[in-house]
Amino acid sequence: MNQKIRVGIVGYGNVGKGVELALSNTNDMELVGIFSRRDISTLNSKIGKPTFIHYDNIYDYEDKIDVMLMCGGSATDLIEQCPYVGKKFNIVDTFDTHAKIPEYFKTVEASTKQNNKLSIMSVGWDPGMFSIIRMISQAILPNGKDYTFWGKGVSQGHSDAIRRVKGVKNGIQYTIPIQSAIQKVRNGEQPQLSTRDKHLRECFVVLEQDADKKQVEHDIKTMPNYFADYDTNIYFVTEEELKENHSKMMHGGFVLRTGTTGNNKHIIEYSLKLDSNPEFTGSVMVAYARACFRLNKEGHVGVKTVLDVPLSYLSDKSYEELISTLL
Amino acid sequence: MNQKIRVGIVGYGNVGKGVELALSNTNDMELVGIFSRRDISTLNSKIGKPTFIHYDNIYDYEDKIDVMLMCGGSATDLIEQCPYVGKKFNIVDTFDTHAKIPEYFKTVEASTKQNNKLSIMSVGWDPGMFSIIRMISQAILPNGKDYTFWGKGVSQGHSDAIRRVKGVKNGIQYTIPIQSAIQKVRNGEQPQLSTRDKHLRECFVVLEQDADKKQVEHDIKTMPNYFADYDTNIYFVTEEELKENHSKMMHGGFVLRTGTTGNNKHIIEYSLKLDSNPEFTGSVMVAYARACFRLNKEGHVGVKTVLDVPLSYLSDKSYEELISTLL
Numbered sequence: 001m002n003q004k005i006r007v008g009i010v011g012y013g014n015v016g017k018g019v020e021l022a023l024s025n026t027n028d029m030e031l032v033g034i035f036s037r038r039d040i041s042t043l044n045s046k047i048g049k050p051t052f053i054h055y056d057n058i059y060d061y062e063d064k065i066d067v068m069l070m071c072g073g074s075a076t077d078l079i080e081q082c083p084y085v086g087k088k089f090n091i092v093d094t095f096d097t098h099a100k101i102p103e104y105f106k107t108v109e110a111s112t113k114q115n116n117k118l119s120i121m122s123v124g125w126d127p128g129m130f131s132i133i134r135m136i137s138q139a140i141l142p143n144g145k146d147y148t149f150w151g152k153g154v155s156q157g158h159s160d161a162i163r164r165v166k167g168v169k170n171g172i173q174y175t176i177p178i179q180s181a182i183q184k185v186r187n188g189e190q191p192q193l194s195t196r197d198k199h200l201r202e203c204f205v206v207l208e209q210d211a212d213k214k215q216v217e218h219d220i221k222t223m224p225n226y227f228a229d230y231d232t233n234i235y236f237v238t239e240e241e242l243k244e245n246h247s248k249m250m251h252g253g254f255v256l257r258t259g260t261t262g263n264n265k266h267i268i269e270y271s272l273k274l275d276s277n278p279e280f281t282g283s284v285m286v287a288y289a290r291a292c293f294r295l296n297k298e299g300h301v302g303v304k305t306v307l308d309v310p311l312s313y314l315s316d317k318s319y320e321e322l323i324s325t326l327l
Numbered sequence: 328m329n330q331k332i333r334v335g336i337v338g339y340g341n342v343g344k345g346v347e348l349a350l351s352n353t354n355d356m357e358l359v360g361i362f363s364r365r366d367i368s369t370l371n372s373k374i375g376k377p378t379f380i381h382y383d384n385i386y387d388y389e390d391k392i393d394v395m396l397m398c399g400g401s402a403t404d405l406i407e408q409c410p411y412v413g414k415k416f417n418i419v420d421t422f423d424t425h426a427k428i429p430e431y432f433k434t435v436e437a438s439t440k441q442n443n444k445l446s447i448m449s450v451g452w453d454p455g456m457f458s459i460i461r462m463i464s465q466a467i468l469p470n471g472k473d474y475t476f477w478g479k480g481v482s483q484g485h486s487d488a489i490r491r492v493k494g495v496k497n498g499i500q501y502t503i504p505i506q507s508a509i510q511k512v513r514n515g516e517q518p519q520l521s522t523r524d525k526h527l528r529e530c531f532v533v534l535e536q537d538a539d540k541k542q543v544e545h546d547i548k549t550m551p552n553y554f555a556d557y558d559t560n561i562y563f564v565t566e567e568e569l570k571e572n573h574s575k576m577m578h579g580g581f582v583l584r585t586g587t588t589g590n591n592k593h594i595i596e597y598s599l600k601l602d603s604n605p606e607f608t609g610s611v612m613v614a615y616a617r618a619c620f621r622l623n624k625e626g627h628v629g630v631k632t633v634l635d636v637p638l639s640y641l642s643d644k645s646y647e648e649l650i651s652t653l654l
Contacts (some may be wrong), residue, residue, distance in 0.1 A: 025470055102650065129467075131654045136638055139614040139638075140614050142352050261349060261607065261610055266601045270460075270598075275591035276593075280467075280593050305650055307639040308637045308638075309637065310636065311635075312635055322462065323428055323632055324428060326462050327633075
């Protein structure tokens with residue numbers, strides 16, 4: 001049996017816990033430690049007894065960990081941590097701030113190359129699996145148009161936005177793809193779809209005592225960027241109802257491409273229906289951690305994305321088994 | 328502008344014509360010639376004026392063609408032609424005889440390595456796109472089960488089998504996935520499905536004059552391997568009806584994987600709905616020809632499959648454009 005791949009988790013929020021769970025389902029990987037900036041005496045695992053280590057001591061593990069799984073948020077954590085951690089370790093992250101991807105790529109590349117490490121960036125389902133599907137589908141059907149729909153699922157950013165509204169005690173937001181729009185795409189109609197045509201937003205809101213319901217409703221529906229361009233339905237619920245019915249972090253979505261060859265029409269559709277967004281994201285990261293380790297061992301350094309990784313590197317099965325059972 | 332990739336087509340049946348059509352939609356590839364074992368004076372293109380060349384003269388093109396697209400059938404053509412053509416050219420093929428894949432891999436590898444050429448084998452949609460989806464999905468959700476359904480679509484092999492039955496003048500067979508079975512999978516039930524549970528077969532048959540209808544029906548329905556294990560519906564039609572309503576080579580199918588992380592369920596679904604099986608297959612081959620050329624230029628030789636090719640190699644777009652628009 002080969003040596004196991006030694007893995008660390010950086011950041012112990014929902015995605016970090018998802019990675020921990022996914023690692024417990026592998027035979028070829030070993031969780032060495034979980035790094036956090038919080039007081040580590042306050043941290044607990046629901047599924048095992050991992051070693052918690054303060055983030056400040058991460059460089060002490062330079063020779064003890066093969067790949068670090070970076071589980072912080074894109075907005076502030078990854079931008080700061082990945083260049084720092086990537087100097088000493090192979091890393092996998094879920095960076096998803098679209099507009100900043102090219103710039104972030106260069107920053108992380110400069111860092112990982114210093115000690116011949118490799119980063120695989122923007123791993124997950126979007127960016128990630130959906131990027132792969134968009135990439136292949138465009139290459140195969142150059143005469144066509146593709147569409148991405150998200151949901152039904154919880155948007156953390158929009159839920160946060162609701163909770164900042166005056167009079168709101170708690171709340172959650174679901175992004176919902178509009179079925180009639182998906183159906184038009186499936187029919188190969190290649191419709192032009194506005195933001196409002198593709199998704200609607202559903203909010204479940206718990207009010208503060210004495211809050212002005214009408215005002216809250218107005219403030220949410222007219223919020224620029226988040227809600228103004230969408231049809232938004234607001235439902236007022238109690239704190240208990242919110243906890244009982246709306247605490248699952250479900251998500252998912254659809255990527256479709258329709259295109260033609262000569263007079264013939266073709267439709268490619270990929271969809272995900274996920275009970276737990278962070279656990280699925282963690283599972284994708286773990287598969288790419290395996291690839292990251294192997295590619296680095298073969299001499300690859302710098303930054304790669306899901307568009308660069310040969311897919312067989314994701315699996316713990318032998319190449320012979322893959323081509324005889326999966327091809 | 329870079330030099331265009333110089334491509335040849337070997338075999339001018341339905342897939343060869345699909346490749347010709349797909350090439351006409353590229354900007355970075357050029358069709359140098361179409362090679363056939365038939366009398367080339369009898370060959371005609373519906374979309375352009377390609378150069379037809381007899382297969383016997385293929386080695387004369389050694390320095391004039393970068394990649395040969397091998398468009399013969401798996402059963403007899405590819406097994407013979409790919410080792411021969413692969414000695415002098417990079418090749419892409421659609422080899423799909425599952426049981427023989429490992430053996431075929433070795434034969435072609437021995438041939439291509441002689442002159443540092445590269446083959447990408449078993450390209451298309453199954454094997455091909457479906458293999459990619461099965462591969463990624465298993466790696467991400469190791470606790471799960473996957474399912475492949477084919478259709479609705481025309482099966483060439485089963486149509487040929489019908490036409491060999493005594494009393495049958497002409498006929499076509501559709502493989503149809505059973506929707507209730509797909510629905511069970513989509514619900515995450517992970518059902519055990521027999522051959523009969525997954526697909527049914529629909530035959531449209533033109534009888535010879537004075538044929539024994541009952542006997543034909545019996546002979547088809549009880550044919551081992553092809554029909555005996557399935558529910559089969561037979562419809563008798565006229566030659567005109569067959570031509571009018573059943574001459575499209577539509578196909579497609581579904582790959583699903585359902586799995587769990589902890590207590591949470593996840594469903595991955597990929598589907599294709601293709602008006603023309605050979606034109607879509609040809610389009611996939613053309614994208615992999617691009618990858619084959621590039622990989623060989625970088626020094627890769629021997630045999631690769633869709634599980635080995637980094638996806639960005641399929642596209643004619645720059646890497647910068649891919650990561651900023653597709654990731």
